[in-house]
Amino acid sequence: MTTIIRQLLPSDKKSMENMYTGIPDDYITRIFDTLCTGNHALFGLFIDNQLVCTAGYTTFGPEYAMLGRLRSDIRYQGQGYSKQLTQYVRNQAFQAHPLQWLGANTQKHNIPAQKVLCSIGFKKQTLLYGCTAKTVNGLLHTENIWPETAQMKRKQELLDTYHVKEHTFFPIECYYPFPSVTKLFQEEQIKDWRFFQEEDLPPLITKKDIKKETYLHAVYPYEDLFQRGGLWETIDHAQKDLQDQYPEEEIHVWMDIPASIIHQLPENHPFELDSPWVLYGMDKKI
Template sequence: MEKTIRVLSLEDLPYMKAMQTGIEDDYVTRIFERLVTTDQNRLFGLFLDDHLASVCGYSIFAKHYAMLGRIRSDIRYRGKDLATMLTSQVMDEAFKLPDIHWVGANTQEKNLPARRVLEKLGLSPQAVIYGATTKDVSQLESGSAGWNELGDVKRKKQWVHDLYVKTGAVFPYECYYPFPASPELFAEDELETWSFFENADATRVVIAKRDIKKYHYLHAIYPWEDLMDQPGLWETIASAHKKLCQEVQEDALIWMDFTKEQAQSLPENHQFDLPSPWMLYGTRRPKAEKGA
């Protein structure tokens, strides 16, 4: 069979629909047009003769990060290492873009085959994260006063620098999309739209951002493990959530990215939906050889 890898276009939708992936109502098919016509996304296909056997793509965030995903294989062609071959080329294509300095992928911790593929490609584990959601955190509130909202963008910059840029810690840039921090993740115009709430003694902060991934989310970011030991934290999150619901006029969700330690610290009566954790894998742009 002749093997070809190329960027997919809108004309390739019939090939995508003809794939037998075993996935019912695959969202990749539903958003295919967006994936192949917008600058942020690229979708590649591996063809065997005239059949689309595997797909994989990347999405660009903050101009410098590329997240691999939408990996699909036709079950009739599995066992030929096609997904690994395609994903490797897609990663190479992402690094050909001059502004990209990091490429990564998310997979569930229990998905050992996918993890082996990513590790084979040279991606290393960066973090294990629970993408937890809820509509109500009232069971976690203690009746304490909420925290003070910061209006000074310089103070916001100081917080993200100390917590993330200086340490290189993983920052949940969007729901589903965490990245190892760099200054590029924290553009001033974005910081101005994010809400920062600081506790009374200025030793803790929670960041509240708005996101839409089919539903409206209040994306709350709290990087410490003392979730249940900070008076006013949950009242602050609840207040920001209520404000968002009023503005969008629907029941928005609260999204928080928990570490394993944070998830284990929640009381038994917590109201979060805790799915299986995801593992973030990634690698930075290979350094050019000296003299090149």
């Protein structure tokens, strides 16, 4: 029996399709070419030329990355291959890039993935619900929309004050929350994000993201999420603006809500709630 671990190429797509993972319409197969290029890297463990498990990572800025795309062929589970590959990918990520932090985000019900991550040194960091809705109408009242801040210097000040200094977990994209640090926020991204702030209180940040659907990604990771007047009205305003910019797409809303306050959602809330996501992380070893 021959075991080989190597980085996957777009030409390996057929091997990926031949894996029996039990996941219907797996997005990894649909965007396989993308996951093998650019700031993505995908690896596979082969047994006698048969692809039996995959794992990879995506870099965000120069020093941060998220590990993921953990898939295994059901016929080969329970033999330690996923742990072997994930450990290899972890090492490759730290060797290939000047990373300061590597994370992994998996749903709470995915116990096998969590066991693998814990076994190779990842620590649990936070628990979030990725809440999606077509509209937030059920949460609207008659509050005023918050004023918008457009100046780059002010945007960076708000990130530093309310995220870096407050040690929040900031979702750079849907599914990808990171510990907030100054180097995580790239100027090219910030210029496209919208910042809304009422007086000297924590700001709301909105941005466009595409994860199969097109979303207004609303970022407000604070405990007073359901007490701030005008917050949902501002999200609704930003969603409508984004819809006007992209009339050919249906814009949904995505918000990452901490598990500690999810119970505060009113009964008539519009969100679809799935199993919460557990963020694991590992700092660079000095």
